[in-house]
Amino acid sequence: MAKKRIKLVDIANELGVSVGLVSIVLSGKSRENRISDTLSKKVIEKAKELGYQANQMARALRTGKSGIIGLAVADIANPYFGKMARFIENEASGLGYQVMFGSSDEDPKKLNDIINVFLSRQVDAMLIVPVKKSQKYLMALQEQSIPFVFVDRCCDGVSEDAVTTNNFEGGYQLCNVLIKRGYKKIGAFVYDTGLTNNNQRIKGYTSALKESELNDDSENLIFETGFKHVETRLESMLKSALKKGCDAFFFANNKLGIQSLKYFDKMNIKIPQDIGIVSFDNPESFQVAKPGVTCFEQPIANICVKAISILVDKMDDASKPKVGEVLLSGNLIIRESC
Amino acid sequence: MAKKRIKLVDIANELGVSVGLVSIVLSGKSRENRISDTLSKKVIEKAKELGYQANQMARALRTGKSGIIGLAVADIANPYFGKMARFIENEASGLGYQVMFGSSDEDPKKLNDIINVFLSRQVDAMLIVPVKKSQKYLMALQEQSIPFVFVDRCCDGVSEDAVTTNNFEGGYQLCNVLIKRGYKKIGAFVYDTGLTNNNQRIKGYTSALKESELNDDSENLIFETGFKHVETRLESMLKSALKKGCDAFFFANNKLGIQSLKYFDKMNIKIPQDIGIVSFDNPESFQVAKPGVTCFEQPIANICVKAISILVDKMDDASKPKVGEVLLSGNLIIRESC
DNA sequence: CTGTTAGCGCTTTCAC
DNA sequence: GTGAAAGCGCTAACAG
Numbered sequence: 087m088a089k090k091r092i093k094l095v096d097i098a099n100e101l102g103v104s105v106g107l108v109s110i111v112l113s114g115k116s117r118e119n120r121i122s123d124t125l126s127k128k129v130i131e132k133a134k135e136l137g138y139q140a141n142q143m144a145r146a147l148r149t150g151k152s153g154i155i156g157l158a159v160a161d162i163a164n165p166y167f168g169k170m171a172r173f174i175e176n177e178a179s180g181l182g183y184q185v186m187f188g189s190s191d192e193d194p195k196k197l198n199d200i201i202n203v204f205l206s207r208q209v210d211a212m213l214i215v216p217v218k219k220s221q222k223y224l225m226a227l228q229e230q231s232i233p234f235v236f237v238d239r240c241c242d243g244v245s246e247d248a249v250t251t252n253n254f255e256g257g258y259q260l261c262n263v264l265i266k267r268g269y270k271k272i273g274a275f276v277y278d279t280g281l282t283n284n285n286q287r288i289k290g291y292t293s294a295l296k297e298s299e300l301n302d303d304s305e306n307l308i309f310e311t312g313f314k315h316v317e318t319r320l321e322s323m324l325k326s327a328l329k330k331g332c333d334a335f336f337f338a339n340n341k342l343g344i345q346s347l348k349y350f351d352k353m354n355i356k357i358p359q360d361i362g363i364v365s366f367d368n369p370e371s372f373q374v375a376k377p378g379v380t381c382f383e384q385p386i387a388n389i390c391v392k393a394i395s396i397l398v399d400k401m402d403d404a405s406k407p408k409v410g411e412v413l414l415s416g417n418l419i420i421r422e423s424c
Numbered sequence: 425m426a427k428k429r430i431k432l433v434d435i436a437n438e439l440g441v442s443v444g445l446v447s448i449v450l451s452g453k454s455r456e457n458r459i460s461d462t463l464s465k466k467v468i469e470k471a472k473e474l475g476y477q478a479n480q481m482a483r484a485l486r487t488g489k490s491g492i493i494g495l496a497v498a499d500i501a502n503p504y505f506g507k508m509a510r511f512i513e514n515e516a517s518g519l520g521y522q523v524m525f526g527s528s529d530e531d532p533k534k535l536n537d538i539i540n541v542f543l544s545r546q547v548d549a550m551l552i553v554p555v556k557k558s559q560k561y562l563m564a565l566q567e568q569s570i571p572f573v574f575v576d577r578c579c580d581g582v583s584e585d586a587v588t589t590n591n592f593e594g595g596y597q598l599c600n601v602l603i604k605r606g607y608k609k610i611g612a613f614v615y616d617t618g619l620t621n622n623n624q625r626i627k628g629y630t631s632a633l634k635e636s637e638l639n640d641d642s643e644n645l646i647f648e649t650g651f652k653h654v655e656t657r658l659e660s661m662l663k664s665a666l667k668k669g670c671d672a673f674f675f676a677n678n679k680l681g682i683q684s685l686k687y688f689d690k691m692n693i694k695i696p697q698d699i700g701i702v703s704f705d706n707p708e709s710f711q712v713a714k715p716g717v718t719c720f721e722q723p724i725a726n727i728c729v730k731a732i733s734i735l736v737d738k739m740d741d742a743s744k745p746k747v748g749e750v751l752l753s754g755n756l757i758i759r760e761s762c
Numbered sequence: 763c764t765g766t767t768a769g770c771g772c773t774t775t776c777a778c
Numbered sequence: 779g780t781g782a783a784a785g786c787g788c789t790a791a792c793a794g
Contacts, residue, residue: 091568093771093772094771094772094773095771103780103781104780104781104782105771105772105773105781105782106772106773106774106775106780106781106782106783107779107780107781109771109772109773109774110773110774110780113772113773119779119780120779120780121779121780122779122780125779125780139540139543139544140544140771140772141485141544141546141770141771141772142544142545142546143481143484143485143490143545143546143770143771143772144485144770144771144772144773144786145771145772145773146481146772146786147479147481147482147485147770147771147772147785147786147787147788148771148772148773148774148785148786149772149773149786150786152481154524161510162500162506162509162510162513163503163506163507163509163510164506165501165503165506167506168500168501168502168503168505168506168509169501171500171501171506171509171525172499172500172501172527175500175525175526175527179526184524184526184541184545185524185525186492186522186523186524187509187513187523187525188513188517188522189510189513202477203522205477206477206478206479206480207480207481207522208479208480208481230429344708344712347712348711348712351714369708370682370707370708370709371708371709371711371712373686373709374682374685374686374709374712374713375712375713375714376689376713376714431787431788432787432788432789433787441764441765442764442765442766443765443766443787443788443789444764444765444766444767444788444789444790445763445764445765447787447788447789447790448764448789448790451789457763457764458763458764459763459764460763460764463763463764478787478788479786479787479788480788481786481787481788482770482786482787482788482789483787483788483789484770484788485770485771485772485786485787485788486769486770486787486788486789486790487770487788487789487790488770
């Protein structure tokens with residue numbers, strides 16, 4: 087049952103050659119070291135025959151490269167981050183990297199723990215979804231010489247490469263759809279304006295309103311809920327927005343949109359007859375809901391591709407200048423919810 | 425900028441003690457080795473002061489334990505597996521393990537690649553969602569002395585511990601809801617009966633039908649689609665089922681259920697007026713859809729907890745007898761779709 | 763109680 | 779062209 091893991095020395099012994107030779111051949115450096123083709127072939131075949139699999143731990147220890155990329159998301163169970171993980175996985179595995187992940191739950195301490203685990207596991211690079219109040223940890227990370235890049239959001243006060251959706255543009259477009267449809271009083275709902283992405287979305291919304299000369303009291307129509315206890319807090323906000331006479335709703339992310347959908351249904355409020363709604367993100371639910379929800383889809387695949395490419399550059403050449411925040415454009419999807 | 429990673433020897437030198445001593449103290453073995461409390465404290469403080477972080481690669485190489493658990497799912501972007509990843513993460517990190525994942529896309533070759541990567545990274549254990557025709561790879565894995573457990577499904581022909589939902593029971597209950605509601609001709613849709621879980625669900629469906637003496641031609645009402653090109657193939661099957669006079673539909677997983685929802689909407693077929701539907705799994709979409717979809721929710725959290733506990737037992741004591749397949753009961757959720 | 767030493771499996775420089 | 783040997787950072791066995 088317990089088959090012994092075979093290693094370089096085993097195949098070296100079988101062939102009567104040295105370990106070094108085998109190592110060179112198996113890492114494809116026969117040419118540079120002018121190892122004869124016949125010997126190379128023999129080594130390679132023997133390795134295959136014995137089912138040799140390099141011990142990456144040993145290799146990593148020696149070379150200082152683990153071949154692992156760390157991905158710190160808010161919550162891998164959230165389909166948005168799940169998709170992200172998948173694209174990262176695809177990109178990374180194409181380059182011979184494995185990905186290790188961690189979920190921060192928007193908690194800076196947890197994020198820091200994750201980062202430290204990654205560090206101690208010698209990851210070669212990290213992709214980080216920064217959370218509120220994680221500045222000090224992130225700045226500490228900058229002191230280390232390991233490359234990382236922010237995804238999904240950036241982090242105020244921490245100057246680092248980041249790849250995000252053009253959140254402002256998304257908020258602006260979404261809000262404009264509502265305005266064009268003739269809605270007069272548009273409430274905005276946001277998780278937390280402490281997050282740069284949510285912040286930008288609200289700025290887009292505000293900016294569209296300003297141009298339209300609607301909502302003079304716009305400040306009063308922005309409803310902000312923390313990450314926790316969303317359901318209950320959201321309900322009371324929705325209620326208060328309705329009371330204030332809102333005839334349309336702008337949701338800054340999918341969770342908020344989905345929860346609100348449930349609430350409106352419960353309250354028997356008809357969309358789009360009674361109110362109009364738009365939301366950021368494009369989860370399956372927005373397609374299945376009736377009416378379908380007009381939304382702004384983030385270019386997750388592109389974000390991942392770009393992020394990895396930045397990381398690869400940094401790993402190749404640590405002295406590369408920072409590229410700063412890269413804004414990728416998303417996709418307005420018109421459905422029947424307004 | 426590039427702060428040097430500090431290591432055992434650094435803190436040993438600073439304190440004028442030996443590396444071994446520091447190692448012992450930092451791995452919490454002061455007591456067993458009767459190191460004085462004062463010295464221990466000094467070492468620990470120095471370590472903190474210098475921001476010491478153990479190099480897990482080196483530790484792993486030495487101890488033969490990587491502290492990594494491999495998770496091979498079908499697709500991490502699928503919310504079902506995303507949730508699973510999250511629960512596994514929680515369990516694992518509580519035990520000091522990190523998780524590394526890979527998505528097989530239901531492709532046995534890819535699964536094998538993932539397993540090999542895990543092997544070469546010296547994972548301490550694996551959680552595997554087996555796919556069709558992966559028997560030979562899985563049996564090869566059994567030859568290795570690394571513990572693993574199947575989750576979500578088991579694998580015909582490979583006798584190994586597995587933790588799954590009671591899929592038969594789910595199929596049975598779901599079908600019975602339809603029968604009780606008075607539907608007469610119930611079509612079943614399934615990804616692939618080559619997957620043990622889908623298979624069991626269909627068996628539950630068939631069994632319920634038999635008891636009810638409905639659907640004598642039940643064999644003809646089971647529609648099977650491969651993993652690929654689901655959208656198009658599903659449509660034609662749905663069409664053909666409708667033509668055969670089906671007044672109710674049983675979907676063996678969330679993807680099928682969701683896609684069909686879209687199709688029925690497009691065709692303007694009303695649920696539950698025109699037809700009734702039930703589905704396995706409980707994605708957000710089934711809640712948001714109108715009408716809500718009656719479904720059978722899998723106990724993902726329990727599955728993960730149980731799977732990890734089996735793994736822990738195996739890691740502790742490799743000679744433990746196999747526990748076989750553990751069936752966990754799911755949750756019937758009645759909504760308005762039938 | 764504490765220091766020394768021998769590797770874990772691999773890569774890489776330097777001889778021959 | 780090939781072998782020998784050092785060493786990555788850590789743990790564990792053994793001295794003292």
